Amino acid sequence: MNLITSFALLLQPSVEDILLEKQRLQHNYEFLSYGLIAAWLILVVYVLMMVSREQKLKKEIAGLRAMLEEKH
Amino acid sequence: MRDKILYGLGAFAILILINDIVHIMGLPDEVNQGAIFKIIFFHVPVAITALTAAAVALIASVLFLVTKNFVYDALAVAVTEVGLAFLAANLVTGSLWGRVIWGVYWAWDARLTSALVCWLLYAGYLMLRHAIEEPTQRATFAAVFSIFAFIDVPIVIFSIKWWRTQHPQPVFWGGGSFPSAWLPYFLWNLVAMLLIGTIFTMTRLRQEESQRELDYLRRLAHSM
Numbered sequence: 001m002n003l004i005t006s007f008a009l010l011l012q013p014s015v016e017d018i019l020l021e022k023q024r025l026q027h028n029y030e031f032l033s034y035g036l037i038a039a040w041l042i043l044v045v046y047v048l049m050m051v052s053r054e055q056k057l058k059k060e061i062a063g064l065r066a067m068l069e070e071k072h
Numbered sequence: 073m074r075d076k077i078l079y080g081l082g083a084f085a086i087l088i089l090i091n092d093i094v095h096i097m098g099l100p101d102e103v104n105q106g107a108i109f110k111i112i113f114f115h116v117p118v119a120i121t122a123l124t125a126a127a128v129a130l131i132a133s134v135l136f137l138v139t140k141n142f143v144y145d146a147l148a149v150a151v152t153e154v155g156l157a158f159l160a161a162n163l164v165t166g167s168l169w170g171r172v173i174w175g176v177y178w179a180w181d182a183r184l185t186s187a188l189v190c191w192l193l194y195a196g197y198l199m200l201r202h203a204i205e206e207p208t209q210r211a212t213f214a215a216v217f218s219i220f221a222f223i224d225v226p227i228v229i230f231s232i233k234w235w236r237t238q239h240p241q242p243v244f245w246g247g248g249s250f251p252s253a254w255l256p257y258f259l260w261n262l263v264a265m266l267l268i269g270t271i272f273t274m275t276r277l278r279q280e281e282s283q284r285e286l287d288y289l290r291r292l293a294h295s296m
Contacts, residue, residue, distance in 0.1 A: 028106040035111045035168040039161040046157040050275055057282040064289040071296055
């Protein structure tokens with residue numbers, strides 16, 4: 001019985017193994033979140049660029065229209 | 073009306089994404105790769121959206137050359153710009169995935185290199201447009217360039233079949249395994265990304281219309 005218990009204990013993962021696995025999982029989650037943040041950040045930056053361009057275009061069109069109306 | 077459609081599509085895409093993200097985070101980790109494998113739910117849909125955008129740009133460019141209708145030119149530039157943003161997201165997520173699995177951010181294999189070349193080609197397309205002032209000449213040169221740039225797209229898609237690459241074989245059409253229970257989340261994410269791409273393109277297309285109006289007003293002001 002003692003022999004079997006000792007053998008089963010030997011098969012169990014050591015504390016170092018568990019810590020390494022925990023570290024690997026944390027590393028995985030860290031990079032997953034980096035990936036998702038980076039992907040969304042690129043798309044958000046693109047949206048902000050579009051918003052700024054839209055505002056610039058509207059402002060320029062309104063300015064030119066006002067100028068043309070004044071000339072008339 | 074167009075604004076309402078855009079807002080409606082946007083709200084629908086956001087709802088799909090929120091629902092999907094909640095479910096994806098609750099899925100168990102993949103046996104070999106762990107949690108990082110879940111990046112596939114974004115990495116592949118953004119790639120498909122980017123390459124779809126390239127295909128639409130090709131069709132719009134051919135239609136412009138045939139009809140000389142500037143609406144197609146506007147569509148080509150709008151969709152190319154959107155595709156470029158999605159391809160950038162694909163390259164970045166792929167690079168971070170590679171860092172965990174391969175231990176390096178980048179490998180000069182056929183898939184990664186052809187995808188980077190694809191990004192550079194379409195960035196070159198946008199730069200070319202900035203360099204030419206005359207509208208008809210700009211649209212014609214850009215359309216021809218876009219058609220040539222599309223040659224790289226099949227190379228990106230099939231590179232992992234044609235050559236031995238660091239990038240793995242296709243998960244969905246190359247014998248890879250993807251849990252069937254995960255497939256609906258993947259497909260919904262793909263729908264959401266395509267919707268977001270469509271919304272961006274429609275918004276960008278409206279800006280091209282505004283740009284044309286601005287050009288017309290400038291010419292009018294100049295002639296007075």
